[in-house]
Amino acid sequence: MRIFLDTANIDExxxxxxxxxxxxxxxxxxxxxxxxxxxxxxxxxEIASIxxxxxxxxxxxxxxxxMIEEARVVxxxxxxxxxxxxxxxxxxxxxxxxxxxxIRTNLTLCFSLNQALLGTIAGATYVSPFVGRLDDISHxxxxxxxxxxxxxxxxxxxxQVLAASIRHPLHVVIxxxxxxxxxxxxxxxxxxxxxxxxxxxxxxxxxxxxxxxxKE
Numbered sequence: 001m002r003i004f005l006d007t008a009n010i011d012e013x014x015x016x017x018x019x020x021x022x023x024x025x026x027x028x029x030x031x032x033x034x035x036x037x038x039x040x041x042x043x044x045x046e047i048a049s050i051x052x053x054x055x056x057x058x059x060x061x062x063x064x065x066x067m068i069e070e071a072r073v074v075x076x077x078x079x080x081x082x083x084x085x086x087x088x089x090x091x092x093x094x095x096x097x098x099x100x101x102x103i104r105t106n107l108t109l110c111f112s113l114n115q116a117l118l119g120t121i122a123g124a125t126y127v128s129p130f131v132g133r134l135d136d137i138s139h140x141x142x143x144x145x146x147x148x149x150x151x152x153x154x155x156x157x158x159x160q161v162l163a164a165s166i167r168h169p170l171h172v173v174i175x176x177x178x179x180x181x182x183x184x185x186x187x188x189x190x191x192x193x194x195x196x197x198x199x200x201x202x203x204x205x206x207x208x209x210x211x212x213x214x215k216e
Contacts, residue, residue, distance in 0.1 A: 001176045004054070004184035006164065008032045008043050012187040017050050019190075024053040026128075026164065026184040028084065028108070029060060041077050048078040056106045056126075058084035059094075067094045075103045082125060084108045087115050092122045099123025106162065116148045120159035126182070131175070132165035142171065146178035153179070169193045 004024035005016050008031040016022045025047050032040055044057045055078065059070045067090065071083040075098075083098065084106045085091045095105045099122065106126040107119035111134060119127045129148060131141030145163050152159060160181035166172060169192045175183045185193075 001180055002182045003172075003190070004056075004162070004182055005051075005190065006031070006166070006184040006186055008035050008047070009187070010035075010043075010046055010050070013047055013050050016187060016190060022051065022053075022190075024055065024182070024184075025051050026056040026084075026106075026162070028056075028058050040074075044074075044077050044081060048080050051080075053080060054082045054104075055080045056082045056084045056108075058086075058108065062090065064090045064093045064097075067091075068097050071098055071103060071105075072101075082106045084128075085124075087111075087119070092118055095119065095122040095124050108164070111144070113144065113147050113151065116161075117151065120152065120157045124159050126160050126162045128162045128164040128184075130165035131163055131171055132167040134165075135167070141165070142174045142178060145175055145180050149179040 002023045003021055004026050005013060005022050006026045008027045032043055037043060044055060047055050057074050059067050059074060061067045061070045074083050075081050082104045085094050086109045087107060095107060098105050104125040106128055107124040108128045110116055110127050110129045116127045129144045134141035134144060145161060148161050162182040162184060163175040163180040164184050166183055166185045166189060169189060172183050172185060172193060
């Protein structure tokens with residue numbers, strides 16, 4: 001399973017890139033707005049200069065023809081760009097059209113197996129089930145990830161399952177066990193994945209034992 005970072009914060013992306021474990025980035029309008037900018041193109045292009053992997057950027061238009069035009073523009077910002085298209089009926093029409101043009105897409109705001117099925121039939125490169133948001137309304141988000149993976153594997157489709165709306169390290173573990181191709185995670189979750197109290201204790205003990213060796 002690959003790890004993407006779910007952020008538009010350039011400092012976080014630079015720090016995460018140093019670790020050598022992040023192979024892509026997902027953004028959305030809310031994450032970009034959080035960085036106090038409306039220049040989405042500049043943000044995406046700067047990210048592309050740091051991370052040599054897929055970068056999801058979302059369209060803001062709602063009408064199909066406008067979404068398609070915007071998607072063409074967004075995809076031109078970098079060869080790494082994946083265009084995020086939300087699920088409504090218009091989204092399927094847009095994904096189908098873009099797929100025929102060779103533009104890669106990420107079906108976002110996916111909350112059911114039916115939506116994921118329609119997305120892969122339409123030609124989506126990725127589908128993004130939103131785990132945490134389902135958990136918030138007492139649905140099992142990770143069960144949806146597992147169900148999508150099983151069906152996609154059964155039919156041997158090329159669409160990849162990108163587990164999104166990840167809230168904590170356990171979500172990452174379950175996504176991996178479910179067979180998700182990708183988990184996109186906040187920088188804070190990545191840092192939590194690295195840490196373990198027994199590792200900290202072990203490092204401290206090794207250093208202490210070394211210092212206690214009698215010196216000649």
